[in-house]
Amino acid sequence: MLPGPYLLFLGDTVEPGFAKTAFGLRDWAPDRCVGELTLPGAKVSTGLPELTLGEAYAQGARALLLGVASPGGLIPSHWRPTLIAALEAGLDIVAGLHAKLNADPELRTLAEAKGRRLVDVRTPPEGIPVATGQPRTGRRLLTVGTDCALGKKYTALAIARGLAARGLDATFRATGQTGIMIAGSGMPIDAVVADFVAGAAELLSPAADPAHIDVIEGQGSLFHPAYAAVSLGLLHGSQPDLFVVCHQPGRQAILGLPGFGIPTIEAVILQTEALGRLTNPAIRCAGISLNTAGMTAAEAAAEITAIAQQTGLPAADPMRGGAEFERLLDACAG
Amino acid sequence: MLPGPYLLFLGDTVEPGFAKTAFGLRDWAPDRCVGELTLPGAKVSTGLPELTLGEAYAQGARALLLGVASPGGLIPSHWRPTLIAALEAGLDIVAGLHAKLNADPELRTLAEAKGRRLVDVRTPPEGIPVATGQPRTGRRLLTVGTDCALGKKYTALAIARGLAARGLDATFRATGQTGIMIAGSGMPIDAVVADFVAGAAELLSPAADPAHIDVIEGQGSLFHPAYAAVSLGLLHGSQPDLFVVCHQPGRQAILGLPGFGIPTIEAVILQTEALGRLTNPAIRCAGISLNTAGMTAAEAAAEITAIAQQTGLPAADPMRGGAEFERLLDACAG
The missing domain is CATH 3.40.50.720 (NAD(P)-binding Rossmann-like Domain)
Incomplete structure (x- = not known):
């Protein structure tokens, strides 16, 4: 702490x-x-x-x-x-x-x-174990992204806070430096030696009461040519029951890597499910979090509606809240 | 060195x-x-x-x-x-x-x-860069596995040696401690901090003459709940044109993790292609390397034939050599 x-x-x-x-x-x-x-x-x-x-x-x-x-x-x-x-x-x-x-x-x-x-805060603790892959009690939700730096931390914070406001037992679990400072504790997952990344994620969200929900801050992206390893280790160790895909409409290329396009939301859902199933066969997508910070309210509302229709899943900008975010929280709580 | x-x-x-x-x-x-x-x-x-x-x-x-x-x-x-x-x-x-x-x-x-x-040799060098994902000249082959500890190093060594014996310009690239001692240099990939794993793999197999082949020692398995992050970072950074799937017939569960079954060879091929395409869209499987150390010659021959028919790809035990291994080398050279 x-x-x-x-x-x-x-x-x-x-x-x-x-x-x-x-x-x-x-x-x-x-x-x-x-x-x-x-x-x-x-x-x-x-x-x-x-x-x-x-x-x-x-x-x-x-x-x-x-x-x-x-x-x-x-x-x-x-x-x-x-x-x-x-x-x-x-x-x-x-x-x-x-x-x-x-x-x-x-x-x-x-x-x-x-x-x-x-x-x-970027120094991992000593003695992180190798992951066991064994299931543990309690529920887990992980935010994942179509890229880096588009709202995985804020989404996890907003979901944890929203669930807690409904009286649910939810804890934000931080994996990056700012998140760790906000939470007062956490695991700097991208500074962990590769062999222990999944083990570090297991340590971060330990066995808990069956009704408890850990809302885990995602890192990187499975489609990022430099950071996908971090994302995969975090996914395997977190064993999430649910995940929320974070996306910034309009972003065309991976941050700093113009040669790499942003994957579709659907591709991220399929890939996360396919890989996450290894340690949690019941993994599924709860919904989509959109970063509409650069849009007008009308543009954001139209984009949120379009993405919800396109994916058939709840979509919201947690920073804007509203009925859409309540529906996303329903899916995260359920 | x-x-x-x-x-x-x-x-x-x-x-x-x-x-x-x-x-x-x-x-x-x-x-x-x-x-x-x-x-x-x-x-x-x-x-x-x-x-x-x-x-x-x-x-x-x-x-x-x-x-x-x-x-x-x-x-x-x-x-x-x-x-x-x-x-x-x-x-x-x-x-x-x-x-x-x-x-x-x-x-x-x-x-x-x-x-x-x-x-x-398990201490990585200082100053490993973040991966760029940019294509580089020269050809690369990566050994991947259905599990840990079943022949990825020996397969890479045998292929590098076999290609060199044909007069091709091939270099074994070591990623584990024994491999590094054998080669006299290399990168202890599983000891690298997670954010830099793909970058370390880029460093290990740098741009080279277009005819040069780096034969890169694989680590872990994409289906290993603790080590998949290492395998994915190595795959993305290596940008292999070709990969060889290493498998030990008869092994039922992931080493040390009886709850996790061994994936099929086909599943490993599909997953490696799907994930490897991010940094090399032309990635494909060259063939299968079987560790038949525990079998009689007749059992091994039958298994090799069966796997080759099942996958439609060259299959061989590099330690046994023979015409099957020559066909696998044909595929690796081509």
């Missing part, structure tokens, strides 16, 4: 796209966020109150969370005084950078001296 | 099954093996001459290779004097144990002082 609540650190970021982690935390874990801290020159804000380290601690913060991407994933030297001051102010530090906090001798020595934790 | 030639270290092993690595080296890389070294009590031998460290060095050996499995994958304390003496005798050490030579302070300090290398 990660330390918290968080003070969100935004550095001197001027580009909102670099602060997705901070925005995700504000949107999905407001109860874990006390405020934000920026450096001079910052042009991005989460809208949370700007606090000093001391103010944040006094208001209950127990960790400084690095909520922005840094150039090359390194720890910029002009962030360092703030990180040191945070440890001295009694805060732990939580980060998902490529460069590990724990690999930094200065920070590590100071943290040890002060009894503080440096948490690198 | 690994240091060599090798002196094969067998410890005090009494069980031939623990010495598979040493036997593989004797069988497939005799030109890299100067002799063997055993400890008192050993009941296993490769048949190579027993040499002292000094004799081995004088005969050209440049590395002591740990050719046996150890309990728990650790470095047994009674092996330690031999390892230290090897470094002092001018030999590097090559190992594929779970415990890393380089994590042993005593061995590391001595190796540094003596200018010797400690090579852990």
Whole structure:
């Protein structure tokens, strides 16, 4: 379990796209966020109150969370005084950078001296077992995608929250760094050594009460030439009873790989069922989650209706909610 | 490139099954093996001459290779004097144990002082890139399996050797520890972090002359509930034009997982084609490699004929050779 609540650190970021982690935390874990801290020159804000380290601690913060991407994933030297001051102010530090906090001798020595934790959320735990493939109790739902970065995390969060709002016993299970920060725990599945990916997914969603539902954040895509291995290991280890296909209408090619087209939703359903059956013969698609962020309300409604008719399955944009999303939740609950 | 030639270290092993690595080296890389070294009590031998460290060095050996499995994958304390003496005798050490030579302070300090290398073949190189999925020149063949541990390495070695014997420009590409020791280089694919598995496979079989054939050692199985992710990443990154399905007639269940049946050869062909098409639309099955080690010659011949008829593809046991294997090589060369 990660330390918290968080003070969100935004550095001197001027580009909102670099602060997705901070925005995700504000949107999905407001109860874990006390405020934000920026450096001079910052042009991005989460809208949370700007606090000093001391103010944040006094208001209950127990960790400084690095909520922005840094150039090359390194720890910029002009962030360092703030990180040191945070440890001295009694805060732990939580980060998902490529460069590990724990690999930094200065920070590590100071943290040890002060009894503080440096948490690198992209570092998997030790001792992950090889998957057994054995069925376990409890129900599981996995979000899968026609590509990366189109809403698998937000869909899983919205479904878990929607099911919980109906009084069901549902838990969001995080597999990426922002999801782990939101949930306060999870498994950085794409940082796990390949032999143990399915085992890591088994560990993430353990045996549970038969009525319990784990809603598992998907990663990558079975049709992604670099990341399909991650997606398959996560599928096999999660043993989902249900999956929801996440899609962004209008996206033509795999992100960053123009030579690779986006698969059809139907192809993703067939492939996920065919491969998922290995560890859960009853796997089936609950519905479709559409990322219509770039559309007008009318365009989105038309697209949602069209996809529902085309697939014969519930379709919705969880961020827009409405009756369509309630129908998708019906299918996820059933 | 690994240091060599090798002196094969067998410890005090009494069980031939623990010495598979040493036997593989004797069988497939005799030109890299100067002799063997055993400890008192050993009941296993490769048949190579027993040499002292000094004799081995004088005969050209440049590395002591740990050719046996150890309990728990650790470095047994009674092996330690031999390892230290090897470094002092001018030999590097090559190992594929779970415990890393380089994590042993005593061995590391001595190796540094003596200018010797400690090579852990299960440690992937630094800086493996994310896969691009872009086509590259040269031809590639991948061995795939209906399960683990049934002949994918030996099949790839036999095909590479068979093609080379025909004058073709073929290279065996190793993906597991024994294969890497045999080839002298390679990529420990199952030890790579999941996000980079396909990228590691791209690195292993780089762009080459259009007539060149890389014969790539497969890992795991697309139908293995723990290791399918490794197999898929290797398939996508290898972009094979051809694949050979390896199968052991009579095996009923996935090794160590009695609840999981062995897929049919046809199912493996269809699944490999369906998934492999993502990065090589022209992928096709060249034939079937059967591990008939437990059969009489007559039983093996009948099984080979039956599988060839059943699939309509060349089938052979590369270890038995014969006209059937020549036909399989025809298909691999074509």
